[in-house]
Amino acid sequence: MALKNKLVPNKLTTLIMVIIVAGMSQGMLLPLLTILLDRSGVSTDANGLNAAALYIGIFSTMFFIEKPVRRFGYKPVIIVGMGLIITATCLFPAWQQVGFWFALRLLVGVGDSALHYATQLWIVTSSPKEHRGRNISLYGMAYGMGFSLGPIGITLLKAGIWVPFLTTSSFFLCVLLLLTKLPNERPERGERVEAVHKRATKVAAIAWFPLITSLLYGYMEASMNSNFPLYGLRIGLSEPNIGVLLPVIGVGSLIMQLPLGIWSDRIGRKKILIASGLIGALAFLCIPFVGANVWWIGVLFGIAGGMVGSFFSLGLAYAADILPKHLLPTANVLASIQYSVGSIAGPLIGGIAIRYSNVASIFYMLSLIYVIFALSGLMFRRENSV
Structure with missing residues (x-):
């Protein structure tokens, strides 16, 4: 029975490929749809609201996705999620209307949330304990790689x-064929535990600082992919330049993810998070001062992405350091919800700021929130759990 539940290489490889393609899809749709709506004359705040629809779909799905996974298993839920994304992606160019695209983005968000929840849970539950951390790291790197390639x-x-919509859909169809060859599995049923709201309250009280990282990561990721195209167009960058610059944030994150993880093991995760937040804040603050210089924007994006692009994984690792083991699943759910909240807020706040303040305000706000995060870390006191 134990052998049956182990994560064989073919399964891990297939699930990693699913995540890469899902990351590519999300990384492409956010800036691409923003550019197309801007071309059609949609205001920046309405554009930001439309972009937030994807994350509203992701957020809403978190409240009901557990039951279908337990009832039907991982594979059917992933297949349905991929089917929703493929259908919506193919429909985007058919009718370029704001309300229609809002509904399609909600659909993509639901499919994306179902896909990620089932895939991540399948990897965690199927991985042997001695390889679980490595496999989850591969999951995070796969998503980051795909998200970086998407733009x-x-x-x-x-x-x-x-062409871009059909290309993404064809990638999904290829990994869907591979996925159908995997045997289906279901999560094990555990013993009855205390109410969800009690566990969530405990997690928030103990690990509020580590969990803020998921909120900030979601805000940064969605804000950059939804609002930076608007910023770039207004300062004179071409669409191809915008498409090349956006992946640099993800590339920086991929390069620094392992070093930051190793350093956090040696000198402490809180110190690394505070230092990364401050350096990232400085990089974002400098971007408006380099104008439309593509090379300098790229350098600053690489620094910012390298510093704060690992916030989600470092925050979860820090939470795992200080939380009792039985509260870790609840911490992951809260982190996912906060990521969704940040992702919804990013495009909305950025779009409003660009319209009613100035185009560089998105970077000033990012810099400010990372400085506030670093200062809050100085007040956080919590000993590691035994």
Whole structure:
């Protein structure tokens, strides 16, 4: 029975490929749809609201996704999630209307949330204890890699509006064929434990500082992918340049993820998070001062992404250090919810700020919130759990 439940290489490889393609899809859709709506004359705040629809779909799904996974298993839920994303992606170029796209983005969010929840849980429950951390790291790196590659799809617009959408859908269909070959599995049923709200209250009281990282990561990721195209167009950057610059944040995160993790093991996660937040804040603050210089923006994006692009994983690792083991699943759910809240807030706040303040305000706000985060870390006192 134990052998049956182990994560064999083919399963891990297939699930990692699913996550790479899902990251590519999300990384492409956010900036691509923002650019297309801006072309059609949609205001920046309405554009930001439309972008937030994806994260509203992700957030709402977290409240009901556990039951279908327990009832039907991992594979059917992932397949349904992929089906929703493929359907919505193919429909985007069919009718470029704001309300229609809002509904499609909600659909993508639901599919994306179902796909990620089931895939992450499948990897965690199927991995042997001695390889669980490594496999989850691979999951995070796979998503980051896909998300970084996604904005390159903007360059496909030159071949026609349908091309980027159909290209992404074809990648999904390829991994879907591989996924159908895996045997289905279901999560094990555990013993009855205390009420969810009590566990959530305990987690928030003990690990509020580590969990803020998921909120900030969601805000930064969604804000950059939804609002930076608007910023870039207004300062004179071309669409291909925007498509090339956006992945640099993800590349910086991929490069620094392992070093930051190793350093956090040696000198403490709180110190690394505070230092990373301050350096990231400085990098974001400097971006408006380099104008439309693509190289300097790229350098600053790489620094910022390298410093704060690992916030989600470092925050969960820090939470695992200080929380009792039985509260870790609840911490993961809270982190996912906070990520969704940040992702919804990012495009909305950024779009409003660009319209009613100035175009550089998105970077000033990012810098400010990371400085506030670092200062709050100085007040956080919690000993590691035994």
